[in-house]
Amino acid sequence: MTAAAHRGATPPATHPAAPDAEPGAAVDSGRHLTGTGHAPCHHGELLQGVFLDADGRRCAGLVTLPLAGPGSRAEFTRRPGTPPEALAVVPADRGKAARAAALAVTECARRTGLPPSGGRLRLTGDVPVGLGMGSSTSDVIAAVRAVADSYGLRLAPEAVARLSVRAERASDPLMLDTRPALFAQREGRILEVLGPALPPLAVVGCLLGGGAPVDTLALPVRETTDADVREYARLRTLLRRAIATGDVRLLGQVATASARRGQHVLKHREFGDLVAIARRSGAVGVQIAHSGAVAGVLFDPAAPGDPRQRLRACRHALDAHGIPTTRTFTTIPSLTTKECLDGPAHRRGDRPARPDTSRRPSRLPSL
Incomplete structure (x- = not known):
């Protein structure tokens, strides 16, 4: 992929060093230089498991369901002449984004030939935490992009992915373009x-487990068997076919099978009700976040x-079974849910966290 696939990036500011400058070829101006970055979130996974790469090696991988709208925004003010460890982050609890910014400073200084310097990173956004929507990855990518922008750089998705994995050990593929991709989240x-694109879907979002955050580090580790790898390979083949042929029903079957396998670890008590409601409502299947509480019922519009x-x-x-609904959305880029499916949009009373507060594990705005 090329830098043209740098989704959500802002145009780079004008700075004294060119992106391809050699070490020692540029001199920092001494002025405070500000860059900005943005990253979206997702709505959990359509498929997650263990897959074989091109060399036949096992690696964890996933395919996420994109969600337009919520995201993280970052502003990084670089202060030339200050030590690189002098890096302040607002809100102060965004440790992964802070690590990402520090890594990005080192990388961008190397690329431009400028000395690494400290600065101030400010994050805002409206992605709830703990629901499996990639809130931490969204922060991390926005931070990396803001630092790069302050250096006059636009990093390719591959570079952003590498930095993201180093910052948080496993990263969602939010730095990629909108093409559905099987992504090795621990390797970037x-x-x-x-x-080229997912077939059109309409999704009724909801929360399992009452929306309680999921501590992924506390989940039991399940050993992957040869039979598991064969099943994930089968689901991968079916998902590839579903996307190539626009077969929404087949895509729903793959997502449901992946979600069902995820219950070996997550054990959502409402999962059986979710599948039954999907069947009675004429849906093609369900999808869940394999590291959180968000789920979706998938329809063919x-x-x-x-x-x-x-x-x-x-x-x-869903409401009758005590499963809170969140938002209804589509994967159709040219149409909004309001235009093609659901009448006027409305929101319930949830407000996004302010820039100076931690994000709340609250319900999502509803459409």
Whole structure:
């Protein structure tokens, strides 16, 4: 992939050093230089498991469900002449973003030939934490992009991925373009681009476990068997076929099978109800965040009948079973949910966290 796939990036500011400058070729101006960056979030996974790479080596991988709207924004003010460890972060609890900024400073200084320096990183955003929507990765990528922008650089997705994995050990593929890709989250590399775009989906979002955050480090580690790897390979093949042919029903079957396997560890008590409601509502399947509480009921918006009626019936059934609904959205880039499915948008009372506060593990805004 090239820098043109740098999704969500802002145009680089004008700075004294060129991106390809050799060490010693540039001199910092001494002025405070500010850069900005943005990164989206996602709505959990369509597929997650252990897959074989091109060399036949096992590695963890996932395919996320993109979600337009929420995201993280970062502003980095570089202070030439200060030591690189003099790096302040607001809010102060964003440790992963702070590590990412420090790594990005080192990388960008190396690329430009400028000395690494400290600065101030300010993060804002509206991605709830603990739900499996990539809130920490969104912070990390926004921070890396803001630091790069302050140096007049635009880093390629591969470089952003490497820095993100170093900052948080495992990273969601939010630095990539919108093509569905099987991504090795612990290595920061693409295992396979599965196609040009996901087929059109309508998704009724909801929260399992009452929306309580999931401590992924506390989850039991399940050994991956040869049979598991064969099953993940089968699901990978089916997902590739579903994307290539636009087969929404097959995609839903893959996502449901992956979500069901995830219950070996997550053990959501409402999962059986979620699958049953999806079936009764005419959905093609369900998807979950394998590291959080967010889930989605997947619909084919082109199926015969009134899609609005199916979505309403699904939301009512989820509410009746005590499964909080969050937002309804689509994977159709050119249309909003309001335009094609669900009438006027409305929001419940949740407000995003202020820049000076930690994000809250709250319910998402509802459409």
